[in-house]
Amino acid sequence: MHRVKVRVVEDALDANNTIARANRADFDRAGVAVVNLMSAPGAGKTTLLERVLAGGSSIDGVRVGVLEGDVQGSLDADRLAHLHVPVVQLNTASGFGGECHLDANMVRSALPALPLDDLDLLIVENVGNLVCPAEFHVGEDARIMVASVAEGEDKPLKYPLMFRTCELVVVNKVDLLPYVDFDLERFLYHLDAVHPGVAHLEVSARTGEGVDALRAWLARVPDRVQTPA
Amino acid sequence: MHEFSIASAVVDTAVRHAAGRHVTEVHVRFGRLRQVVPDSLEFAFGIVSRETVCDGAKLSWEVVPARLRCTGCAHEWEIELPAFRCPGCGGAAVTVLSGEELEVESIEVEEGAACIA
Numbered sequence: 001m002h003r004v005k006v007r008v009v010e011d012a013l014d015a016n017n018t019i020a021r022a023n024r025a026d027f028d029r030a031g032v033a034v035v036n037l038m039s040a041p042g043a044g045k046t047t048l049l050e051r052v053l054a055g056g057s058s059i060d061g062v063r064v065g066v067l068e069g070d071v072q073g074s075l076d077a078d079r080l081a082h083l084h085v086p087v088v089q090l091n092t093a094s095g096f097g098g099e100c101h102l103d104a105n106m107v108r109s110a111l112p113a114l115p116l117d118d119l120d121l122l123i124v125e126n127v128g129n130l131v132c133p134a135e136f137h138v139g140e141d142a143r144i145m146v147a148s149v150a151e152g153e154d155k156p157l158k159y160p161l162m163f164r165t166c167e168l169v170v171v172n173k174v175d176l177l178p179y180v181d182f183d184l185e186r187f188l189y190h191l192d193a194v195h196p197g198v199a200h201l202e203v204s205a206r207t208g209e210g211v212d213a214l215r216a217w218l219a220r221v222p223d224r225v226q227t228p229a
Numbered sequence: 230m231h232e233f234s235i236a237s238a239v240v241d242t243a244v245r246h247a248a249g250r251h252v253t254e255v256h257v258r259f260g261r262l263r264q265v266v267p268d269s270l271e272f273a274f275g276i277v278s279r280e281t282v283c284d285g286a287k288l289s290w291e292v293v294p295a296r297l298r299c300t301g302c303a304h305e306w307e308i309e310l311p312a313f314r315c316p317g318c319g320g321a322a323v324t325v326l327s328g329e330e331l332e333v334e335s336i337e338v339e340e341g342a343a344c345i346a
Contacts, residue, residue: 003253004340008246008333012238012257015245101234131231131264135331160311161264193312196321
């Protein structure tokens with residue numbers, strides 16, 4: 001018995017990325033653009049989606065479906081199903097414990113349940129977590145993250161990977177600004193340091209402020225995807 | 230948590246390349262921008278590798294510095310903190326030259342004499 005060194009030089013996430021590309025190819029074939037929606041737990045992703053889709057699951061003619069990722073339960077999916085939004089629940093828990101993020105394979109397993117032919121845009125609501133979801137592509141065309149003013153203005157500096165990986169940062173719960181020690185200017189300054197030039201929207205899922213702008217941004221995703229720059 | 234996810238990916242990669250042979254060491258390279266805490270990764274690796282051919286393997290690593298290049302003025306620099314704007318011209322368009330690696334560089338495996346005949 002002797003020891004041999006074997007050169008590997010492979011991205012540790014290669015296996016996930018390969019499956020993500022297969023998902024992407026399936027989505028492309030079905031003509032569905034995909035948004036990966038991420039945030040910390042409690043930042044308001046589901047409430048925001050409820051607001052965005054309150055008038056129906058079609059926004060500006062874009063037919064929207066949602067894939068809900070949660071460690072356990074179907075509370076979020078139930079909330080959206082009430083609005084008659086096509087929604088599929090994906091739980092990451094298998095027996096004891098559960099994954100803290102969605103990976104490409106989990107999303108792949110949900111594909112048969114998704115009515116892709118009837119959709120133009122699929123929003124994948126990831127598990128609430130500012131760390132792991134940033135590492136795992138699921139086959140999305142765009143990434144959006146929601147940061148709420150209740151979380152603190154230093155978050156871009158603490159989770160740069162997450163903030164750098166998104167092309168839109170939605171600052172939620174702006175109705176709370178008078179009541180919390182959150183300096184919006186400072187947050188935007190930190191955000192610019194971590195991800196210079198990234199787009200952001202200021203919204204309140206509670207009052208509806210800024211939700212129209214988010215709705216419009218989402219409605220443009222399918223067009224943008226089909227006409228690559 | 231982050232390190233557990235990464236450790237699982239590292240072990241899966243090593244197991245695939247080991248092709249059934251017992252692994253004695255896994256060497257990984259990770260970039261500064263991946264925010265990997267080495268001690269946590271080592272701890273997670275020890276747990277995740279149980280009952281695989283990597284059980285008991287040593288995890289070794291090197292950290293790759295984060296280097297950026299400004300698209301506008303071609304300035305190149307290394308960052309220690311998450312500040313991605315060009316310090317030369319203030320430009321927002323920067324390319325990450327290194328620091329995003331998350332790579333299994335090599336593994337060391339045990340081979341029986343019969344295998345090399």
